[in-house]
Amino acid sequence: MRRRDMLGAALAMPALLRSVPARAAVPVDVELVLAVDVSRSVDPEEQEMQFSGYEAAFRDRRLIEGIMGGPLGAIAVTMFTWSDWQIQDTVVPWMLLDGAAGAHRFADAVARAPRRTWLYTSISGAMDFAARQFGQGFEGTRKVVDISGDGVNNSGRPVAEARAEALAQGIVLNGLAVLDRTPTPLSLASALPPLDTYYQQEVIGGPGAFLVVAEGFEAFEAAVRRKIIREIAAVPPAGPSTERFA
Template sequence: MPRRLVLSASLGLAAPALITSRSARAATEVDVELILAVDVSRSVDTEEMEMQMRGYAEAFRDPRLAEGIAGGPLGAIAVTLFVWSDWNIQNTLVPWMKLEDSTSCERFARAIDGASRETYLYTSISGAIDYASQQFGQRYDGMRRVVDISGDGVSNSGRPLAAARAEALEKGIVLNGLAVLDRSPQPAVLLAGLPPVDEYYRDEVIGGPGAFLMVAEGYDAFANAVRRKIIREIAAVPAQGPLVERAFG
């Protein structure tokens, strides 16, 4: 029997443990693993979708963001972006990237610029949280794991939001929210008697150590909101700021 095979056989049940250990060491350590989860449900029209994507791209071109990343213990974060709608629709548009300076931040911004613009029907925040929870630990090992969920409506598809939220929090994931207030809501929304989206996100979506909600007062305020939000999220030691912040266009 070749020497290599003898060695493998002698390891027996220990081999899987060695593989697991090697995989863990291969993960790149970063200060934060940040997932950007972008709502593309029916309530988001083509213009609003473009404003969202442009807002995210502008945020990563802000010099203060690169400065914030460099100020962390490791001086690097990992970020990915996916869009979500129905319970079974979550599409990653920008895969995980390591950001550590203005050059890598610009690379991420360009990836957003070139990503597809797509919209669907329903709003499944639980589906978005479930999908996001599965994306961590693939290539990076973050000291903190944060999901940034943006949206302009309540969950109306998929399993109960409370169950998905509870499971994510048990895993140590921080859920932050970016609620967009639609200044011209559809009549059906008004008749349904649904709670204001900012209150809904505050009470039902966000959670975890230091979690907070950024409220964009209309889509014209989105770029300002997302820029402030991400800078706060990547801070080395997140300040105990207000639970809810508001951004205006």
């Protein structure tokens, strides 16, 4: 190609790029971000209960029927683990779930996800990271963050700041508080509010936000199944603001 022709092609390139339409976001009923606590208070056995609980939930027939029963019959889901303010790790990228096959693929990905343990509990860091995950190829009628954990915020900025910013973006924050049966030192226990109260007052928020409480990690599977089924409902039921599973 002659120099003049090369120059003409280079000048025309921006116009060609502008003429290529951007890929449209896929419409879904819900964009759901699953945020899973892997701080040091969650031991390996308890962490496995969390992951197996999420896996079982997405294989559940009732959950699959809930996905397919929405106006669009599809949701988008991603999962990340979190701990310290700067530690968030996407373990399952965004996936489209529009039936049993998609739900089982997501469950398979959860089963293969790495298990890691870190130190602190930064709910604010989890909120900030979750809020940045939306708008990646999907457009949901609702944007929901599902935060599960067994402790209060002890790393990063105040939860109130992160919560306010997420709510301002139209994100609904739901919580799954796990009441760990591991004894808490008396010096700490007297200074901390009950975890379910903390999640109710400081973590959840947005239209229809609710909290599910698991009385120990043994109850996690039943709690998370119920929670996700309620989150993806076409018309979220006006259920109690707090549900408990023993």
